[in-house]
Amino acid sequence: MTQPSDTEHLGNFPGIPPFPDDVATAPLLRLSLGKLLAGDLTEYERLFEASVDIGFFYLDLQDSEHGESLLDDADDLFRIGESLFELPLEEKVLYDFSKQNSYFGYKGQGVSVVDKDGNLDRNEFYNVSKDDIMGISEQLPAPDVLHNSRAKLSSFMSGSHTIVSLILQVLNDKLALPKDTLANLHRLQEVGGDQVRLIKAPPQPMNDRRTALGQHTDFGSVTVLFNRLGGLQVLPPGEDAEWVYVRPLPGHAVVNLGDAMVKFTNGLFRSNIHRVAAPPGIQGDSTRYSLVYFARPEDSVMLRRLDGSGLIPPLADGQAEEEINSKDWIIRRALGRRVDLVKPEDIDYEKSAGTEQLSRRIKV
Numbered sequence: 001m002t003q004p005s006d007t008e009h010l011g012n013f014p015g016i017p018p019f020p021d022d023v024a025t026a027p028l029l030r031l032s033l034g035k036l037l038a039g040d041l042t043e044y045e046r047l048f049e050a051s052v053d054i055g056f057f058y059l060d061l062q063d064s065e066h067g068e069s070l071l072d073d074a075d076d077l078f079r080i081g082e083s084l085f086e087l088p089l090e091e092k093v094l095y096d097f098s099k100q101n102s103y104f105g106y107k108g109q110g111v112s113v114v115d116k117d118g119n120l121d122r123n124e125f126y127n128v129s130k131d132d133i134m135g136i137s138e139q140l141p142a143p144d145v146l147h148n149s150r151a152k153l154s155s156f157m158s159g160s161h162t163i164v165s166l167i168l169q170v171l172n173d174k175l176a177l178p179k180d181t182l183a184n185l186h187r188l189q190e191v192g193g194d195q196v197r198l199i200k201a202p203p204q205p206m207n208d209r210r211t212a213l214g215q216h217t218d219f220g221s222v223t224v225l226f227n228r229l230g231g232l233q234v235l236p237p238g239e240d241a242e243w244v245y246v247r248p249l250p251g252h253a254v255v256n257l258g259d260a261m262v263k264f265t266n267g268l269f270r271s272n273i274h275r276v277a278a279p280p281g282i283q284g285d286s287t288r289y290s291l292v293y294f295a296r297p298e299d300s301v302m303l304r305r306l307d308g309s310g311l312i313p314p315l316a317d318g319q320a321e322e323e324i325n326s327k328d329w330i331i332r333r334a335l336g337r338r339v340d341l342v343k344p345e346d347i348d349y350e351k352s353a354g355t356e357q358l359s360r361r362i363k364v
């Protein structure tokens with residue numbers, strides 16, 4: 001793994017207060033999209049290593065045309081996100097579809113429990129469905145600012161999905177799974193829970209800066225995240241590990257694996273626990289926006305160990321896998337901690353959990 005200092009010289013984002021150099025950061029591998037696209041075998045190996053070791057890495061998007069165009073789309077969507085969240089709350093709540101058992105649309109601040117003590121979240125989300133934008137499900141009502149940005153959302157979604165497909169193809173290859181096993185579970189034009197998430201977290205009071213988004217693993221397969229301000233933290237594996245920041249790097253996405261990849265590989269790959277804390281240092285005075293593409297298995301895919309690879313550990317004697325498909329898994333995880341849907345005394349923090357314990361590699 002690289003040392004944290006290796007990323008310091010990569011600079012800061014124009015117009016954004018600098019990320020401090022004196023906080024502990026995660027020494028994530030920095031992979032190159034250009035090299036992956038070119039079939040560089042060393043880069044394939046590094047991707048495999050990152051997937052096994054921590055399940056998080058940086059992806060440099062500056063060395064390929066595809067990456068550059070995704071960065072341009074991301075810039076546009078950051079601007080779109082700012083206008084979206086500026087809408088009055090009365091309008092935004094019209095697009096909260098959670099009561100219809102959907103995780104798409106708007107989520108207001110303070111409706112999710114972030115920890116076992118019942119503290120509430122400090123950010124707003126807007127989740128845009130890939131199927132809606134690609135025209136393979138009905139169009140959900142949406143505010144004008146999003147409705148008028150459908151072409152941009154489509155471009156960002158297919159651009160992100162192409163990167164996810166490449167990552168899945170490389171991992172498929174490294175696992176020696178039958179050809180296209182992973183790709184066939186994540187087809188862009190099939191019904192699934194892929195989504196773009198726009199996030200806004202306002203600056204927190206100086207004397208009360210805490211977790212804005214509670215610790216979790218992502219529910220799906222591969223997440224492509226764009227950050228400008230710090231705040232994202234990961235908990236490295238091991239009993240005595242401490243939370244460390246992921247330093248945002250210009251020109252890079254942060255990519256991480258989710259629960260589905262842990263289940264497919266029976267724990268060989270990691271879906272690392274992460275959370276969003278207040279941005280560090282002077283960044284804490286700014287409003288934090290982020291942009292995410294979540295790739296998930298198609299709705300009907302069962303989340304269980306895949307057959308056909310000698311590298312995926314067998315089930316332990318007596319180990320039974322839960323029978324759950326991708327759609328139900330996501331609903332349970334996404335809505336199970338919402339105080340506006342579930343009575344606070346009924347929130348089962350453990351039941352709505354993902355693969356956290358498995359990924360921490362701590363024996364329980």
Ligand SMILES: O=C(O)CCC(=O)C(=O)O
Pocket residue numbers: 197199213218225227231232274275276290291292
């Ligand atoms: O905003 C971020 O940096 C991370 C957000 C995140 O982890 C999520 O939405 O699952």
Ligand SMILES: [Fe+2]
Pocket residue numbers: 216217218274
């Ligand atoms: Fe996440």
